[in-house]
Each structure stands twice: as structure tokens, then as C-alpha cells.
Amino acid sequence: MRFAADVWWVAVYELGEAVRTRLFQLVLLAYAGGIAFSTWLFVKALSNAEEVAAGTLGVPSTARPGAMMGTFLENPDLARVVGQMAGGGTDVTELLKEPLLGLWTGVATMALLPLVLVFSASGSIASEVKSRSVRYLLCRTGRLQIGLGKLAGQLLIALVAAVIGGLVAWGMGMTMMVGNPPLGLALSLVERTARAAVWALPFAGLGLAASQWIPSPNGARVVVAGLVGAMPIAAYWLDLHVGLSLPGRLADLAGLFIATTAWSDFWATDLPTFGAAAARSVVLAVVYYSLGHAVFARRDL
């Protein structure tokens, strides 16, 4: 019980500390800007498509697009694009019942949120080690509680960022478009951003691992950026070697431990598949974190 309470207080401290930091405020602003930009791109693309369609049909175009959204949703080409966006095996018909802007924001959030967490987590422990402030923290609790608390704190940070991004997308969707159901869009954004927050957890674990290896925030950021960049390459390479032989089977299993391979599972419309993906995400976050903790637990602070 004491252990859990310590982890919780470290998590709350981590969130408060991050929100007070000027650099992190800038990162959050950049993230909100990224979501705003992606929403603007969506609105612009829809506006152009509607302008062409309206010209063809002989009716006036509108400054705020969205009136013809229902027509576009019936287009098989759009279903194919959404299917590719969500990865193979996803029930696209079920997915397209959600507002398209919600799905688009889900993609943008899943792409951008890991970057925010990697940036935030990689500086988390490293900065405390560098400034030696970790010594004072250790007077009150253990190293594992600090590490796991910071991991939980990253989840809180992800949720704060996701809420900000969701609000930006909702606000823009309701003011720059027509035809978006206010509650339907809000629910879709809540679901997509919550899924994205869980999807991003392993990246926080990886960032914390680098933060425990290297006692310099910028050094840790460089290392973790390299690791995140290498993930899709490693996943592709392993996928090439998947087969029924023993090395092929091992390559298949190794793919389970690469966070980026779970992308399509986070678009699953059935609860068991998504639940398994969420559980895998939490496990990967802890496994990645533990790689750093092996060093941090023995470090002379």
C-alpha cells in the first residue's frame, strides 16, 4: 500500500513539475499546433473535394465544408484509404460510423503523442540525476517507486496532452466544418485520444529507460530518438524473416516486443483485440522501463 502511494505521489509530482516547466509548455504548445495543423489539412482537403463535387453537380460551394461528408463516406476509395490508415484486419465499415475527423485526429494523435512522451520522459530522470536533486527524493522513497511513479506520471502527461489535442480538434471541427455531431465528435475524440495515450505508453517507458542510462537529458533524448526511429526498421526486418522455421518463429515473437507493431490493434473495433493491445502496451512500457532500471538501480548517485 505504501509502495502504491509513493508511486502515485511521484506521478502527481512528475505531472506538476512537467506542467510548470517552460520547455514542456512549449512542447505541449507544439503538440497542440501539430493537431491544429492536421485538422486544418483535413478541413482543407475536404473543402477542395466538396468544391469540385459542388461544381460538377451545379450547386454553390460553401466556405465551411462537411455537407457532402455522407456522400464521401459511401465512396469505396475512402474506405480503402481508412483501411490502410488503420492497418490490416480492421472492420472499416464499423470504423466509418465515427465522424471522419475523429478518425483523422486519432491518426494524428497516435503519430504525435509518442514524440511528446519520448521528449518528456527522456529528460525526466536524467535531469534529476544531473542536478543531483534525485538524492533528496531518495530520502523519502525508493528508486523503483521513483521510476514507476515517473512512468505513471508520463501517462498523466499523455492524458493532459491528449485532452488539449482533442479540444483543439473538436473546436476546429465545430467551427470550421458543418455536419459534425457535437456529442458524436466529442465521444469519438475521447475514445481515439484515450487509445492513443495507451498506445504511447511504451514510448514513455523507452524514454525513461534512456533517461536512466544517460545522466544528461539531451543525450538521453538523442539516444531515444534513434531507438524510436529504428523501431519500424526493426519491425520490417523481422517481418521479412517471419516463417515456420525456428528463427522465423523467433522473429515473429520478437516483433511482439516492438511497440510500433501494435498500430493496427489500436484501431480494432472489437473490445478483446483492443484490450489485448492495451495490456501489451502496458507490459511493453514496464519492460522497456526495466531495461533502464537495471542501470539506475546500481548507479552511484
Added chain:
Amino acid sequence: MKPFFPAVIALVAGIVLGAWQPRGELLAMRTELDALKATAARPCRGGAADSIRSILRADAPNFEAAVEGKRSRPADDAPSTEPPGSDAPDDADAPPVAPPTETPEQMRDAMNTALDARRAQALAALVEQGGLEDDEVAAVTDAMDQMNRELKVEVDAFVDAAVAAGEVDRRDIMDFAAESLDIVIAADDRMRKAVPDDVYAEVDEAAVDPFSYVSGDVLASLMKMEGVTAPTFGE
């Protein structure tokens, strides 16, 4: 906390051991499926399947290839009727005309979709340009719904009569056009009442044109008219 690392190792081992059997079965099934797909994609001996597809014109590339092949051998089929030195345009470089690949049902669905999109866009433009209140939007929607209901009754009755008779004459068509136009004119009157005068004068003409609001299902029964003999106007 000493049990942390053993717990992590146990987690990893649990994932590996738990996934070994089901993922192995999944891999075996995927391999089998890939093999079946490869077999299905392999062309039949003599290209019979391709030939049948080509005859039935099921795929455009084969059809185009057949057309191209025919174009390259004009002398085999018939002697040229063009006089030597004729200036007739050579259409050898023109793209071949693809055969219609859509079924009547697909064409009807496409028409429905286009008309519904047109209606939605016209209403959105009217709302945006005219800044209509909710009750005004509801009045416009009701007026156009009524027009579509009346038009559907008119179109269905006309089509049923034409299909039963097997032909339509000029008088039938003129009566149908007059009745339909009366319905549209009545809808236009309702539109003018629903939209304030100043707004009506300012907005785009197509946004208040009742024809922009004709819904797809009104014309759905016209597909039954195929085969019905109709006169040609203007001849």
C-alpha cells in the same frame, strides 16, 4: 523492491510461452492462405480464363488490348473504304472507348448518391450564405420533402403506366412534364415563403432552386423504363 526484475522476466517469459502455440498456428494458416492465393492467381493453361474474361469484357485492360489488336490489323477484317489521300482524321492514337462496366443498379445508386449530395450541399450553401435560423431551415426542408414525395408519386405512376403499356406517346410525356413542373412551382412558392425576401435575393440562384433539392429516390423507378418505346422530340 527485489521481486521487480523477476516479475518482468516472468512477464516476458509468459508472453513468449503463451504466444508460441497460437502464433505458430496463425503463421501456419497464413502460410497456407498465401499458398492458396498464389495458386488462385496463377493463370490457367492456355490462358482460357483470360480469354473468357476478355470475351465477357469483364476487365477493361483486356478489352482495350483486344481493341488495340483489332486496330493494328484493319486489312484483315475489311478493305478500307477511304479514298487514297483522304484527309479523314486518323484515330489510331485516340484512347479506346471503354465498355460500360456499371450495372443499372450501380448507375441508379450513383445517381442517388449524387442527387443526395447535391441536395445536402445546396441546403448547406443556403444556410451559410443566408444565415438561416433553425425554424427557417426546417421550413425549407419540409417544403422540399413535400416536393420530393409528390414528385415520387407522379414519377412512379408515370413509369408504371408506361411499363404496362410498353410505350409512351408525346401527350403522355407532355402531361407528365406539366404535372411535375406544377409540383416544382408549388415547391418554389413554399421556398419563397420559407426564406426571407432579402435572403432570397442575395443567395446563389442554385441554392434556392427546387431542382437542386430533388432527392435520389424520386427518380429510382425510372430504371424500369428501359425497353419502353418513346418518341423523339424535335424530329
